[in-house]
Amino acid sequence: MATELEEKLIEEELGYPIRLSEQVRAAVDEANWFKLECSEVGKQVDRVSQMLRTMTRFASTAQFLYDRPIRRVTAEVSKNLERALTLVRKCKRRSVLRRVVTIVSAADFRKVQSFLESSVGDMRWLLSIFDTENGGSGGGINLSLPPIASNDPILSWVWSFVATLQMSQLPEKIEAANELASFARDNDRNKKIxxxxxxxxxxxxxLKDGASLEAQIAATTAIYNLANDQERVRAIVNELGVQIIVQVLSDSPMVVQTQAARLVARMAEYDPVAQEDFAREHVIRPLVTLLSFETFVDDHKDQLSKQSFHSIVEINKQMEKKTLTRPNSSRPYSNSNSNSNSNYYHYYYHNNEGSSRAGQHRRERENEKPEVKLSLKISCAEALWMLAKGSVLNSRRITETKGLLCLAKLVEKEEGELQYNCLMTIMEITAAAEYNADLRRSSFRINSPAAKAVVEQLLRVIRELDNPVLQIPAIKSIGSLARTFPARETWVINPLVTQLSHRNPELAAEAAISLGKFACPDNFLCVEHSKTIIEYNGVPQLMRMLRANERAQLHGLILLCYLAIHAGNSEALEQARVLTALEGADRTVVAQHPELRELVSKAIDHLNLYQVGVQSQMHSFVP
Structure with a gap:
């Protein structure tokens, strides 16, 4: 909410100290004592008054005016003029008693003259940053320090940079944006200022004007460095920043698009309002478009090589017809399953890059260096990750743009940061699907090509990549989809069971958690899945986990309890002496996690039902 000071017109702000200076001049003329000192005060006040009037003339005619430093300096100048007025008025002839009460000394004048000298310096600096002598075109960056900012130079420098951004020529604007980016990188206090x-x-x-590539990069870098706090991100949102960033992302050179995508990711990460606003402004579609660029090229070529010439001609005619009949379609992708990656790729580009400007940017992207293309995809994948995080609606939007198929393909073909960001995006989408039945049914049907591609790549990562950083999100994703797999799909369980014995206890714990989602009572097929886990030799591995760190031990115990409850008559449980292990855990682990007491007790009761013989022998034994 604007303060009372900020609500006043700038001319009103400047009018008050001008009136004060006139009152000081009148009081100087009426002074009977310290006439010489009062005269010196009057000269300084005249200098201040002249500069205030110059600033007023400029403010009344300027097309763009940066008023923050004007208001701050004017407020300080007004205080100093009030001090001068109070002092000079004391020098007017009064009764003897009043003169005794209001004694004035030379030290008082020295103090007021020092204050007025500061005001002269502040006004001189203020006029210099607006370059009023040259018609107010902006004086460029001024790194001199006005007295008002002597204890906080950052403040005056920020004022100078922002004034340059608003009123100078493009080269100076770029320099100012780069300086602000550097200041924002230093510390949070600078960001706040x-x-x-x-x-x-x-x-x-x-950023919006797009005057030059360098200008847009400088602007996005500065905004990115500011956007690491919810309050500051909200300030960007409130200035319609989301709409501007989405437009830049959709219609800029690749280097700028990379920066814009990074900014989307940063803002969505720190502020849920920004996350929602970006989705509302349809940012997901251009992100998926950019992420999919050249992803399906090889598939498209392979498919075309298998087609006859006649078939190729017919396909092209059909695609051209779709483009002509649906030029303004708000959703360029069909919700029906694509028969091939090549058709999806062909349809994708005909509908998303039909405009001449988009086509121009596409040609520019094709000619870009591979590292630039990779950087863009990394940024787009990160943005989709942050948009999907904790959001069912955004996860659904990504799946509706055929984003799942693209993510699966990139997980298969790429490595490093891009592969990781794609896996994290999938992890967030599957986490949303775990708790939303509609999303689960619409996007992860067992016969869906996109869902199949995702699951295949997740399992490949779990089996073949010995890298916990990549394997853990893949394992979490399979666990989130546990309720989508029928009992016959045992092939998804075996890789998870194998990871129970992984040397990394955190990865083993995540495998146990995911398997727990297959075997927990909330899963309709928990009995069948529990038997499958046992068949794949999961019990011995879980028994070893009970000797690992606390987290692995905890989740290994939970999964053992589920197996005991749903498949208590298994010989594997008896041979591994699971009953003894659970009874020991009842005295140790449960003491640290009392919420498990009921679960462990239930598991022990189930095992006792099937291992009566063992228990009878134990009770009949006499030492």
């Missing part, structure tokens, strides 16, 4: 002093709107304007 930049936002509070109005740095966000001109940065967004520089």
């Amino acid at each position: 930049i936002v509070e002093e109005g740095g966000v709107p001109p940065l967004l304007k520089l």
Whole structure:
């Protein structure tokens, strides 16, 4: 909410100290004592008054005006003029008693003159950053320090940079944006000052105008460095930053798109309002478009090589017809399952890059260096990850754009950061599907080509990549989909069981958690899945987990309890002496986790039902 000071017109702000200076001049003329000192005060006040009037003339005619430093300096100048007025008025002839009460000394004048000298310095600096002598075109970056900012130079520098952004020529604007980016990188206090002093709107304007590639990169870098706090992200959102960023992402050179995608990821990560606003502004579609660029090229070529010439001609005619009849379609992808990756790729580009400008950018992207293309995809995948995080609606939007198929393909073909970001995006989408039946049914049907591709790549990562950083999100994703697999799909369980014996206890714990989602009572097929886990030799591995760290021990115990409850008559449980292990855990682990007492007790009761003979022998034994 704007303060009372900020609600006043800038002309009103400047009018008050001008009136004060006139009152001081009148009081100087009426002074009877310290006439020489009062005259010196009057000269300084005249200098301040002249500069205030110059600033007023400029403010009344300027097309764009950065008022933050004007308001702050004017408020300080007004205080100093009030001090001068109070002092000079004391020098007017009064009664003897009043003169005794209001004694004035030379030290008082020295103090007031020092204050007025500071005001002269502040006004001189203020006029210099607006370059009023040259018609107010902006004086460029001014790193000199006005007295008002002598104890906090960052403040005056930010004022100078923001004023340059608003009123100078493009080269100076780029320099100012780069300086703000550097300041914002240093510490959070600098970020706070930049936002509070109005740095966000001109940065967004520089980004939106697209005057040059360098200008857009400088602006996005500065905004990105500011956006690591919910309050500051909200300030960007409130200045319509989301709409500007989405437009830039959709219609800019690849290097700028990379920066814009990073900004989407950063803002969505720190502020749920920004996360929702980006989705509302349809940012997911261009992100998937950019992420899919060249992803299906090889598949498309392979498919075309198998087609006859006549078939190729017919396909092209059909695609051209779809493009002509649906030029303004808000959703360019069909919800029906694609018969081939090549058809999806062909349809994808005909519908998303039909405009001449988009086509131009596409040609530019094709000619870009591979590292630039990779950087863009990494940023887009990260943005989709942050948009999907904790959001069922955004996860659904990604799946509706055929994003799952693209993510699966990238997990298969890529490595490093891009592969990781794609896996994390899948993990967030599957986590949303775990708790939303509609999303689970619509996007992860067992006969869906996209869902099959995702599951195949997740299992490949779990089996073939010995890298816990990549394997853990893949394992979590399979666990989140546990309720989508029928009992016959035992092939998804075996890789998880294998990871129970992994040397990394955190990975083993995640495998136990995911298997627990197959075997827990909430899963309709928990009995069948429990038997499958046992058949794949999961019990001995779980018994070893009971000797691992606390987290692995905890989740290994939970899964053992589920197996005991749903498949208590298994010989594997008896041979591994699971009953003895659970009874021991009842005295140790449960003491640290009392919420498990009921589960462990139930598992012990189930095992006792099937191992009566063993228990009878134990009770009849006499030492």
